[in-house]
Amino acid sequence: KKILLINGPNLNLLGQREPGIYGSDTLESLEHNLKQIAEQRNVALTCMQSNHEGVIIDQIHLANRKYEGIIFNPGAFTHYSIAIRDAIAAIDVPVIEVHISNVHKRESFRHHSVMAAVTKGQIVGLGMKGYELALFALTDE
Ligand code: DQA
Numbered sequence: 245k246k247i248l249l250i251n252g253p254n255l256n257l258l259g260q261r262e263p264g265i266y267g268s269d270t271l272e273s274l275e276h277n278l279k280q281i282a283e284q285r286n287v288a289l290t291c292m293q294s295n296h297e298g299v300i301i302d303q304i305h306l307a308n309r310k311y312e313g314i315i316f317n318p319g320a321f322t323h324y325s326i327a328i329r330d331a332i333a334a335i336d337v338p339v340i341e342v343h344i345s346n347v348h349k350r351e352s353f354r355h356h357s358v359m360a361a362v363t364k365g366q367i368v369g370l371g372m373k374g375y376e377l378a379l380f381a382l383t384d385e
Contacts, residue, residue: 249278
């Protein structure tokens with residue numbers, strides 16, 4: 245199976261960005277660990293990160309029919325990018341939305357996800373473990 249991991253804006257700064265909220269693990273270590281877990285399950289994991297809405301939309305389009313699933317942390321785009329939401333709705337690949345922090349405990353503008361209704365499911369507030377659980381969910385069936 246082939247799975248794509250997309251991390252959105254500011255997640256390149258994991259490890260140094262608000263560590264009290266997002267922890268001290270870097271994006272590099274997240275990608276490294278997740279690739280190892282994927283390998284053990286015979287899954288080929290491709291990782292990308294972008295701070296740019298259009299780049300993420302292009303990647304979602306390109307992923308259509310090439311991957312069995314997408315693990316996606318849209319960062320702040322979660323809360324307002326209808327364009328990314330429409331890109332997810334346009335493809336056949338199931339998407340699991342992951343948030344490191346428990347967005348429901350935070351500012352009210354983080355409580356709503358415009359993506360949620362077009363995703364397979366959401367994993368929220370479980371830290372880096374959320375990405376692992378998303379990988380299991382996409383590859384167990
Ligand atoms: C986030 C939550 C978002 O509200 C925020 O803008 C992020 C990260 C999370 O992983 O908890 O950039 O998606």
